[in-house]
Amino acid sequence: xxxxxxxxxxxxxxxxxxxxxxxxxxxxxxxxxxxxxxxxxxxxxxxxxxxxxxxxxxxxxxxxxxxxxxxxxxxxxxxxxxxxxxxxxxxxxxxxxxxxxxxxxxxxxxxxxxxxxxxxxxxxxxxxxxxxxxxxxxxxxxxxxxxxxxxxxxxxxxxxxxxxxxxxxxxxxxxxxxxxxxxxxxxxxxxxxxxxxxxxxxxxxxxxxxxxxxxxxxxxxxxxxxxxxxxxxxxxxxxxxxxxxxxxxxxxxxxxxxxxxxxxxxxxxxxxxxxxxxxxxxxxxxxxxxxxxxxxxxxxxxxxxxxxxxxxxxxxxxxxxxxxxxxxxxxxxxxxxxxxxxxxxxxxxxxxxxxxxxxxxxxxxxxxxxxxxxxxxxxxxxxxxxxxxxxxxxxxxxxxxxxxxxxxxxxxxxxxxxxxxxxxxxxxxxxxxxxxxxxxxxxxxxxxxxxxxxxxxxxxxx
Numbered sequence: 001x002x003x004x005x006x007x008x009x010x011x012x013x014x015x016x017x018x019x020x021x022x023x024x025x026x027x028x029x030x031x032x033x034x035x036x037x038x039x040x041x042x043x044x045x046x047x048x049x050x051x052x053x054x055x056x057x058x059x060x061x062x063x064x065x066x067x068x069x070x071x072x073x074x075x076x077x078x079x080x081x082x083x084x085x086x087x088x089x090x091x092x093x094x095x096x097x098x099x100x101x102x103x104x105x106x107x108x109x110x111x112x113x114x115x116x117x118x119x120x121x122x123x124x125x126x127x128x129x130x131x132x133x134x135x136x137x138x139x140x141x142x143x144x145x146x147x148x149x150x151x152x153x154x155x156x157x158x159x160x161x162x163x164x165x166x167x168x169x170x171x172x173x174x175x176x177x178x179x180x181x182x183x184x185x186x187x188x189x190x191x192x193x194x195x196x197x198x199x200x201x202x203x204x205x206x207x208x209x210x211x212x213x214x215x216x217x218x219x220x221x222x223x224x225x226x227x228x229x230x231x232x233x234x235x236x237x238x239x240x241x242x243x244x245x246x247x248x249x250x251x252x253x254x255x256x257x258x259x260x261x262x263x264x265x266x267x268x269x270x271x272x273x274x275x276x277x278x279x280x281x282x283x284x285x286x287x288x289x290x291x292x293x294x295x296x297x298x299x300x301x302x303x304x305x306x307x308x309x310x311x312x313x314x315x316x317x318x319x320x321x322x323x324x325x326x327x328x329x330x331x332x333x334x335x336x337x338x339x340x341x342x343x344x345x346x347x348x349x350x351x352x353x354x355x356x357x358x359x360x361x362x363x364x365x366x367x368x369x370x371x372x373x374x375x376x377x378x379x380x381x382x383x384x385x386x387x388x389x390x391x392x393x394x395x396x397x398x399x400x401x402x403x404x405x406x407x408x409x410x411x412x413x414x415x416x417x418x419x420x421x422x423x424x425x426x427x428x429x430x431x432x433x434x435x436x437x438x439x440x441x442x443x444x445x446x447x448x449x450x451x452x453x454x455x456x457x458x459x460x461x462x
Contacts, residue, residue: 359388
């Protein structure tokens with residue numbers, strides 16, 4: 001990665017101070033930092049006397065020597081050296097004189113910057129402010145950075161408090177990924193600095209890419225997306241209650257602290273059992289289907305939504321099923337597929353299993369029956385359904401089922417609980433999500449599959 005050219009970043013190698021029984025020349029960790037040949041090196045060292053005695057098993061003075069020797073050695077050979085003062089805030093609260101002596105030793109040894117670390121994540125913003133201010137007073141020329149963890153749910157707040165008190169470098173992670181409860185979320189820190197504190201840490205034109213970057217990192221990490229994240233979460237600008245939506249339509253500032261577009265996010269109006277007519281109108285307008293829906297139809301749609309949600313449905317994020325519902329009620333679409341019968345067979349032959357499905361449906365007064373095999377009962381059902389339809393609707397051949405999610409609704413009933421199935425489908429140009437709910441997972445899957453196919457047929461204007 002050091003061969004890449006970055007316009008606004010430098011690659012840093014990371015390691016620790018030399019070991020107590022080794023010189024810098026003998027210490028393999030220090031030598032590895034030099035071999036990395038990066039323009040920046042960051043070393044971590046102890047600043048809490050409790051850790052010095054309990055973890056390193058050396059004297060306080062010996063630890064100060066480790067810090068001084070390591071920084072002096074590296075500073076002569078590396079362009080920039082930063083010191084991560086591990087457990088600094090706990091160390092300062094326990095023994096401010098010793099913690100400060102470690103910082104002074106680093107500064108006197110030629111360090112370019114010091115990062116104060118709340119390694120255990122237990123500090124509060126008012127403690128951070130006071131302690132950072134006291135460290136900043138030691139040497140106003142030295143760069144002070146902040147490294148916070150989210151164990152007290154204060155990672156972002158602590159980082160911002162440190163900046164207010166003189167810190168100019170922040171260590172954190174995109175989306176707040178990190179050990180235990182995570183690190184300070186850089187997305188929230190960047191947005192707050194630019195939009196709330198008047199500190200342009202990145203150009204506002206780049207700020208509009210924050211949502212995109214968050215999703216990109218999320219995909220690379222292959223972790224579930226946290227929709228509740230501030231600024232860049234899917235729910236950050238989502239509105240459900242009818243009173244809220246009615247106000248949002250009139251003026252978005254009534255229930256939004258910033259414009260979602262400023263961070264590349266966008267407003268979502270959800271349809272649910274809390275929805276009012278404003279939600280329905282806004283959602284239909286968003287989907288481009290409001291022109292042909294009367295007020296009478298709108299009320300009927302609202303009542304049907306509440307009825308369905310009371311029976312386990314949830315229309316957040318399943319716009320295809322919502323659009324189908326609207327167009328069915330308003331007379332803009334008539335379903336093409338009528339189910340007559342399905343039969344599923346699964347045979348277990350350890351260690352694998354085989355599934356087959358038979359579907360019998362009616363299309364345009366013609367009864368069609370088809371049998372197919374699949375890797376599981378739902379896959380077999382999908383293949384059987386599409387096989388029955390493909391002769392009349394060749395355009396269905398390019399549909400791919402890209403995601404299949406199952407969630408138990410009201411799990412207090414055990415195996416008799418409702419099951420909510422959400423299916424994501426895609427073709428060459430589009431993707432869409434549909435939902436099905438039942439006490440039977442196969443039935444719920446069938447409902448979601450049928451909605452997916454009917455949605456595609458509706459878009460093809462059959």
